[in-house]
Amino acid sequence: MTEHIDVSNIENLSLAEFTENAYLNYAMYVINDRALPHIGDGFKPVQRRIVYAMSELRLNADAKYMKSARTIGDVIGKYHPHGDAASYEAMVLMAQSFTYRYPLVDGQGNWGSPDDPKSYAAMRYTESKLTGYSKVLLSELGQGTAEWIANFDGTMEEPLVLPARLPNLLLNGGTGIAVGMATDILPHNLNEIVSACVHLLDSPKASVLDLMTHVKGPDFPTGAEIISSPEEIQQNYETGRGSVRARAVYSIEAGEIVLEALPYQVSGTKILEQIAAQMQAKKLPMVVDLRDESDHENPTRIVIVPRSNRVDIEALMGHLFASTDLERTYRINQNVIQLSGRPGVCSLRELLKQWLEFRQTTVLKRLQFRLEKILDRLHILEGLLVAFLNIDEVIHIIRTEDQPKLKLIERFELTERQAEAILDLRLRQLAKLEEQKIRAEQDELGAERASLQQIIDSKARLKTLIKKELLADAETYGNPRRSAIVKRAESKAFSERDLMTNDPITVVLSENGWVRAAKGHEVNGSELSYRSGDRFLASAAGKTNQTAVFFDNRGRTYALAAHLLPSARGQGEPLSGKINPPPGALFTGLVLDEPEQKYLIASDAGYGFVGKVEDMISKNKAGKAYLSVPTGAQSLPPCRISPEAEQLIAAFTSEGRLLIFSLKDLPELARGKGNKIINIPSAAVKSRSEVMAHLVVFQESETITVHSGKRYINLTLKELTHYRGERARRGLKLPRGFQKVDRVVLNP
Numbered sequence: 001m002t003e004h005i006d007v008s009n010i011e012n013l014s015l016a017e018f019t020e021n022a023y024l025n026y027a028m029y030v031i032n033d034r035a036l037p038h039i040g041d042g043f044k045p046v047q048r049r050i051v052y053a054m055s056e057l058r059l060n061a062d063a064k065y066m067k068s069a070r071t072i073g074d075v076i077g078k079y080h081p082h083g084d085a086a087s088y089e090a091m092v093l094m095a096q097s098f099t100y101r102y103p104l105v106d107g108q109g110n111w112g113s114p115d116d117p118k119s120y121a122a123m124r125y126t127e128s129k130l131t132g133y134s135k136v137l138l139s140e141l142g143q144g145t146a147e148w149i150a151n152f153d154g155t156m157e158e159p160l161v162l163p164a165r166l167p168n169l170l171l172n173g174g175t176g177i178a179v180g181m182a183t184d185i186l187p188h189n190l191n192e193i194v195s196a197c198v199h200l201l202d203s204p205k206a207s208v209l210d211l212m213t214h215v216k217g218p219d220f221p222t223g224a225e226i227i228s229s230p231e232e233i234q235q236n237y238e239t240g241r242g243s244v245r246a247r248a249v250y251s252i253e254a255g256e257i258v259l260e261a262l263p264y265q266v267s268g269t270k271i272l273e274q275i276a277a278q279m280q281a282k283k284l285p286m287v288v289d290l291r292d293e294s295d296h297e298n299p300t301r302i303v304i305v306p307r308s309n310r311v312d313i314e315a316l317m318g319h320l321f322a323s324t325d326l327e328r329t330y331r332i333n334q335n336v337i338q339l340s341g342r343p344g345v346c347s348l349r350e351l352l353k354q355w356l357e358f359r360q361t362t363v364l365k366r367l368q369f370r371l372e373k374i375l376d377r378l379h380i381l382e383g384l385l386v387a388f389l390n391i392d393e394v395i396h397i398i399r400t401e402d403q404p405k406l407k408l409i410e411r412f413e414l415t416e417r418q419a420e421a422i423l424d425l426r427l428r429q430l431a432k433l434e435e436q437k438i439r440a441e442q443d444e445l446g447a448e449r450a451s452l453q454q455i456i457d458s459k460a461r462l463k464t465l466i467k468k469e470l471l472a473d474a475e476t477y478g479n480p481r482r483s484a485i486v487k488r489a490e491s492k493a494f495s496e497r498d499l500m501t502n503d504p505i506t507v508v509l510s511e512n513g514w515v516r517a518a519k520g521h522e523v524n525g526s527e528l529s530y531r532s533g534d535r536f537l538a539s540a541a542g543k544t545n546q547t548a549v550f551f552d553n554r555g556r557t558y559a560l561a562a563h564l565l566p567s568a569r570g571q572g573e574p575l576s577g578k579i580n581p582p583p584g585a586l587f588t589g590l591v592l593d594e595p596e597q598k599y600l601i602a603s604d605a606g607y608g609f610v611g612k613v614e615d616m617i618s619k620n621k622a623g624k625a626y627l628s629v630p631t632g633a634q635s636l637p638p639c640r641i642s643p644e645a646e647q648l649i650a651a652f653t654s655e656g657r658l659l660i661f662s663l664k665d666l667p668e669l670a671r672g673k674g675n676k677i678i679n680i681p682s683a684a685v686k687s688r689s690e691v692m693a694h695l696v697v698f699q700e701s702e703t704i705t706v707h708s709g710k711r712y713i714n715l716t717l718k719e720l721t722h723y724r725g726e727r728a729r730r731g732l733k734l735p736r737g738f739q740k741v742d743r744v745v746l747n748p
Helices: 015-035 045-056 068-079 084-095 132-138 141-145 168-172 190-202 230-239 268-280 313-323 348-389 391-400 404-412 416-423 432-457 459-477 682-687 717-722
Strands: 105-108 127-130 148-150 157-159 174-177 182-185 241-247 249-253 256-261 287-292 302-306 327-333 335-337 343-345 504-510 514-519 536-543 547-552 556-561 587-593 598-602 607-612 648-653 657-662 692-698 703-708 711-715 743-747
Touching: 015 174, 045 068, 045 084, 045 127, 045 132, 045 157, 068 084, 068 127, 084 105, 132 459, 141 348, 168 190, 168 348, 182 335, 190 348, 190 459, 230 241, 230 348, 256 313, 268 287, 268 302, 268 313, 302 313, 348 391, 348 404, 348 416, 348 432, 348 459, 391 404, 404 416, 432 459, 504 587, 514 547, 598 692, 692 743, 703 717
Parallel strands: 536 587
Antiparallel strands: 105 127, 148 157, 174 182, 182 327, 241 327, 249 256, 256 302, 287 302, 335 343, 504 514, 504 536, 547 556, 547 587, 598 607, 648 657, 648 692, 703 711, 703 743
C-alpha cells in the first residue's frame, strides 16, 4: 500500500536559488560567529569563550594554575562545539607575549617561542590562568552590562559581548579570514589609545590627524621599528585599509652587526636560513660569519660578522632589508563586527567612536544596575526601619497571627518584599544599635543614589566618569611604546643623524672634559664661561649631521652625534655621562669633520700617522683604540690636513728642537702607532724630560710664530728652510731663549 504524501506544503526551489541561500547563510555564520572580531571587546567567539570559561573556573590572576586541558574541555563542552586543537591554539596565541601586545592568558610550561610559535606543548602538559589585564574584560560582567544568550545546546548562557573597559580590538589586534572578506588589525599601545579616546570624548569632531597626535602608529610586541611615513600611516587610519612596513633593529658591537629585535611574527630561524642561503650562493662576500646568540636574557640576538671594518654596514643592512624578512610589510584591513551587528571596514576615528558608544552604553547599564540594587535595598531598609520603630507590635503579630506576612502588609502598609525581609530577621538583629546601622546605611546609599542619578542624567558627568576609568586602567596596565617610528629609505637604513639638517655648529671642549655645542662658526671657545677650576681646551667647527670625535691622552677615540650634544647656553655636560673612558683618562682634542677628511695623528713620543675621520668613529661607549701610545707618552691634539696643496710638518720638542719635513713622508693608516716623526730618546719620553710638545701642519707660504714666556719669534720661509730635514731626525735647536716653547701660532 502506497503512503499518500501531501505536497501542498512543499516549497519548490531551483537548485541555483537553494545553493545560493545555503552558501549565503554559511557565509554569514562564518563572518559573525567565527572569523571577525566584535568592536566591543575585540574578540572572535572562540577567544571570548576561552576567557569566559576561565573566569567561570575562577582562574583569575591571583589563582593557582590549572591544566589547560581542563579549560579547553569546558570551552568545547559548554560553549564552543569545535575541535580541541583549534581551541587550544587560540588559547596559546593569547598567552604568547610575542604575539599579543597585552596577553590574556598566563601560561606555565612550553607555550612556544618566537622562533617557532607552534612549538608549544600539548594541553595535557601546560597549565594556565588569566593575566591581570583580563580584568578589563571581565570585572563588570556580573553588573548587568552584558547581553546573555543560550549556548549551543540551550543548557546554559554565555555573554554575547564582554563589557570591555578598554578598546581591546586595537590593543591586541586580530586577524581572520571569512567568506569573501578578511580582517587584519595591528596591535597598538594602550597609553596612546587611551589618550586618543579621552581626546575624542573631549572633542567629538576630532579628525584622524588630530587623533594621530596621540596614536603614532601600531606598536608591535617584538619591538621592531616601523619605517612607514606618518603620511602613509595617516592614510591607513583614514581609510581603514593599507599597509605598514616594519624593520629589524640592529646595533654595532666591536665591528659586528647585532640584530636585537625582529619584525612582528618573523622567526629568527628563518632569518638565519635566508642569510645563510645568500652566503652559500656567494651573494654576501662581505659577510664571513653568522651566529645565533639568542638566550633567555636576550630572546633575539643574531650576530652578523663583516669581513673587515671597511665594509659599508649601512649598505649591507640595506641589502638584507630588501632581500630577507628583516623588513616586512603588514596588511591593514580594519574589518570588524560593528555595533549594528554588520561587518564593515572602519577608520581609526570610527573604531574609537563606536567603541566609546559601546563603553557609554555599558557604563550606563552598570550604573542603572547598581541604582536598581540601591533602590531595592533602600526599599527593604525602609520596611526594616518601620519594624524597628514598632518592634513590640511586630513581634506580637508574628507570635499570634497565623499569616503574619499579610497582617504586617495590612497593618504597616508594607510591600510583600518588605514583609518578607522583616520575617527573615534574626533575633540578634533586633538589638538597639541595629536601628542606627539601618539609618547609617540609608544615608550612605542615599548619597550614592544621588551621585548615580546625577551621572545617569548628565552626559557630561558620564563622559567624565569614563575618562577617569580609562586613565586609571592606563595607569595600571599601560607601558611605554616598544616599536619606534623612524623614517627610513626604501632599501637603505638611515640613522637619525642622516636625517638631520647640516646647520653650522661649533663644539667646545674644556680641560675637565665638559662639552657643549653652539650654533654657527663665529664662536670663540676661550671667551666662554667655565666652571671653577676648568678652562678652554679645544673647539671644532662643523655641521649638525656630522659626528664629533674626542681624543683622550691614551689614544682612544670616542664618537658622539653632534646634534645630540648639549647647548652652549649653559656650561655643557661632562663627556663621562655619555661615554665610558677608562679611569684617569684626560681629553686632549676633538674633531668634527667629513668622514673622508684627513688629520695628522701623533703622540708626544714623536710617532704619528695620517688618518681619516671615518676610521676614528666607533659606536662603542668605551671608545676605540685608535692611536697606540708608547708607555709614558700621551697623545697630541689632531692637526687638520688641507687637501688643496702640498704641506709640511713642523715638530717642536720641549727642549727647543724643531724638525720640518714633507707630510708625504708619513703613511696613511686606519689605526696604530705610526712612524717616527722626530727622534726623541725613549728614556726621555718615559721620564718626561723631553717630549714632542707641538705639531703644526702648514704650507710654504705660511709663517710660524713661536712663543716662549713673553718672548716670541717669527719664523719666515728662510728661517723655516734652515730646520728642514729628513723625517725621524733629531732636529735643530731654536735660538737661545726659546728652549721652552709655550705656544705655536700658524700665520697665513
